[in-house]
Amino acid sequence: MPHGNDKGEDIMRRGLRSAIGIASAAALIALAGCTTDPSVEPAAEGDGAQEEAPSEDWFDQEVYDQQFKQREVVPEGPDDKPYLQMINPEMGDTSEFKSDGGKKMCFANASISNPWRQTGWITMNEQLKELKQDGVITEMETRDAQDNDDTQIADIDYFIAEGNCDGFIISPNSTAAITPAVERACKTDKPVIVFDRGVETDCAVTFIHPIGGFAWGIDTSQFLIDNLSKGDKVVALRILPGVDVLEQRWAAADKLFDEAGIDVVDYFTEGDPAEIKKVVSDELAKGDVQGIWMDAGDGAVSAIEAFEDAGKDYPVMTGEDELSFLRKWKDTEMTALAPVYTNFQWRTPLLAAEKIFKGQEVPTEWVLPQSPITAEDLDEYLDRNKGMPDGHYAKFGGEDMAGFPQVWQDRVIP
Amino acid sequence: MNSSAAQTHLGDGGLRRLLERAADPRGAVVVLLIVLLIAIVVLNPGFAEPGALMRFIQRVSPVAIVAIGQYFVIVSGEFDLSMGAVVTAQVMTAGHLIGEDDSKTVPVLLLMLVIGIVVGIVNGLATTLLKVPSFIVTLGTMLVIHGAVMWWTGGAATGNPAESFRRLGRGGIEGLPILGLLPYAVLILLAVIVFAVWISRRPYGRIVVAIGDNAQAVAFAGANVWRTKTFAFVLSSLAATVAGVLLAGYAGVHPSVGQGYEFTAITAVVLGGVVLGGGRGTVLGALIGAFTLESLFTLLNFTSVPATMRDAIQGAIIIAAVAYSGVIFAKKRKRPSTSADTTSAGAASPIQLTGGDDAARK
């Protein structure tokens, strides 16, 4: 940066500059403290302290216990249609929505920015084609919020004002922030169907979701604990902080690891395989690692390859039902489990809409099964998904639809 | 290049020279790098073994190569924000087109090089001939490339490319004495460094620095500004292409590979003493910057710093490093102006080293 060059003032200026530089660095540090000053904290305390260990915040004993039990429940519903199965349903009356004729659905989607959502979105569109042929649904208008809460709120408001919607399907981008908009949609007296992440209101006719994050955390950590011994080291690879479905997985796992005396260290990798490989390599350089835990399977293969490149034995590992991981698991014959965040839930909302417009009862909270793929199931799922791309999810649930397998193989995204 | 020449002019005694070098911003980043490496070795003595060091260099290679590519763009006074998207696009292309078929490796590699060159030419021409600021051009191409590749692949490539392709980033020459394994990535990095240093000592390398300093003066002196800058953008996106090849091997194919690489590259370059706005900096500086940044991340992995604090530490360090180099440079410039003249003459750099404001002050 340019400066005056009056030589006489140079030294003084330099001194002054250093002083100001230090002061501004100090200001920066103070700034980091500035926002934690007492004026903010007292307000926050009413809401639940935020200084606690991160996982405490997300841990909810009641929900945990509920999901723990739901894992064991045999779901009701047709055996060959897992996307219509339900766990402990409390049916709600929908007779007020009963009406004839084809309907227009409006779908406010959070995004299709990851392979899981893309796979589900493809499946949903195939389901839409079927229902269009049956004349149940004439049209589905979709607005994609591209992972932005503010955009999704505007999308929902737009649907309410301009959409001519007979019903709403909402896949919320985040829980608390989308709640007011969902409530506005409910006030239109049209049926509202929420799926995937939830919202803090029960005004929706049905909220469709798999058992949940705690169940994932329980299944995965229990598997690792069963296959490891006390004092073994587990590296937990997490995508991002602050996303509830992911945080709950970690909250349950962290608690169980802690109780079992497993030594666990966690990292955020944003699902980037390069980052994952670096993290695992560094952990392997520090010492042996016996287990890998993931809160989502993206990049699982690079974690395994880090063991290969370091010449270490394969770890006990939990990934996800993404095909890249299943294939690697098969190749290496490692001890592994593929937990599932049920991808076939993307079929259910449109089928729920069909039921609602027929006046059939639907569960107010439609809990779909969420059972991990184990070593016994592995071959079956690999066989079913032959020819699918690596980013495809094994439990996508579209095997009986017209576009199978071509549409998923080509990943045709509308 | 300029600074090393300048230092030999200034130094009398060995110790003094050493101290001067350490105080020099580029020297300081070397000191920082050494401190970081020592800290890593202290925490994890195994890191100092030749095999582990090779693995470390292998891992830094993509970032280092991207930083070297970004160097040419930044030193010419421009930005390349499209690098991360190019890396992603190349990784996805490899995964989508090669598949398990070894025989496709070479044709697809050639296609990737063509994509890299085309992106560089588009960035370069839009910046120079259409006069759109490169920040905006490359922001635009970043969106276009990323969106297009996601649209084309449906967000997930078919799978990891054949092993023959991945070996470049993942494998190496095995069974060597001492080293054990010499990763191909290290050899590729060496080749890139040799090429980059060579080209930066050719007239091209000097003109590109001079353009970053004062494009109009260089144009007036008869150099071809638009061609030089466009070539810098081509070098940059070719570097991203090479990094993409390495990453497809090292990490595998996934749409998030390459995300944020543009900022990593710019941060590395800036850490290495290259000045945003152009006209000052060296290839080796960019290289050292990349190694420093990655060493920092590695060190954080070896310490028990919470994962969430990594960004904050990175932020504080880049501000401190750039502020330090700014203050030191300002000090140097306050010395009698004759020394500045010998500096530029000695380095055969025709143009003032710093931006126009300083030139005006003189």
Add this chain to the structure above:
Amino acid sequence: MSAYLRRLDTTALVYLALIGVLIIGAVLVATTGRNFFSPGNIRDILTGMSVLGFVAIGQTLVILGASLDLSVPYVMSLASLVAAQTMNGSDAMVVPAVLLTLVVTACIGLANGLIVTVLGVHGFVATLGVGLILKGYLDTNYQGTEGSVPWSFQLFGATGVGPVPISTIVMLALAGLVAFLLVRTRFGHHLFAVGGNSEVARLSGVRQRLPLIGAHIGSSVCAGLAGLLLASRLGVGSPTVGSQGSYDLLSIAAVVLGGTVLMGGRGSIWGTIGGVAIFAVLDNLMSVMQFNPFLKDVIRGLVIIIAVALYARRRVIARRIRFADSPTGPNIAAGAVPAAKSVPAVGPVSAADPESAAESAPAAGPASTAESAPADADGVRSDHEGSRG
């Protein structure tokens, strides 16, 4: 005076482009059997403008001062959290919360400004670094949405006058205020001068640091206002809401789309608002047409490049005429001499580019720094006279 007309041209061009996009939008939307100018759609567009508008107004300030602000997303997130936590559902706390948010964001802007001016760190690096520090703070201290915004404050984001949301009105009022500051006050004149050529500004007696520090404070406070609006719309504070929209790069793109020069010293707030509107209309159009989200990015990218290419070419033509007092004038005066002397040492240089040689010819004249400085300052002044248009 001629500078005035040219300036008007750039902003006018932005609005011509906006009208073009509107016409295309109206036609395309009509093909789907909808009305582009229906209240719901207008509200959607204006809502889309509000948040980005706040950020872009602030971004215009720093860009006019030849700096950048990449920390805005994190400032927005932090602002939404500070506001929502302080309010914590209580009506009485709305005013203190807003004030506290503005103070906190002003603190961040001050830090940015001091790092840029006093430590001499390039705005790109300084604000990238501060942004990373804030991100680390947010990630470490917040595990998700926090706090709650009382209904009275949610109205700010939820209500409107007819189809026009209150937030848009507030945003436009802020734009008016900032435009006034830029054109009519010393701060504005000095900011233009510093951004145009800080050395010349210094020689003309302008204190260089204060305007730029002020611009950075302004930018952070504007981002803070955007964060307040987001808190109001979301009903909670969110540690990721700012980065969700990549408002850093989008706001810079909107500013440049609005005709402001990225190198500083030229541009106007109303151009920026036009740029923001173009983005909002485009986004609305693509959503109504149900474009594939990946293709949306492709189109956004193309529009940014093509639109800016249109202005940029005009600006180059305009600048060539008054080249002697262009911002880089003095550089050439000082730099051309050694360049001419030592270029042969560089080695074989490619043939002269006749166009650029001709372009720089007038500048290579014997104009000394001192001589050209007042001329340039005049040019700068006539510029912001013009930006009133």
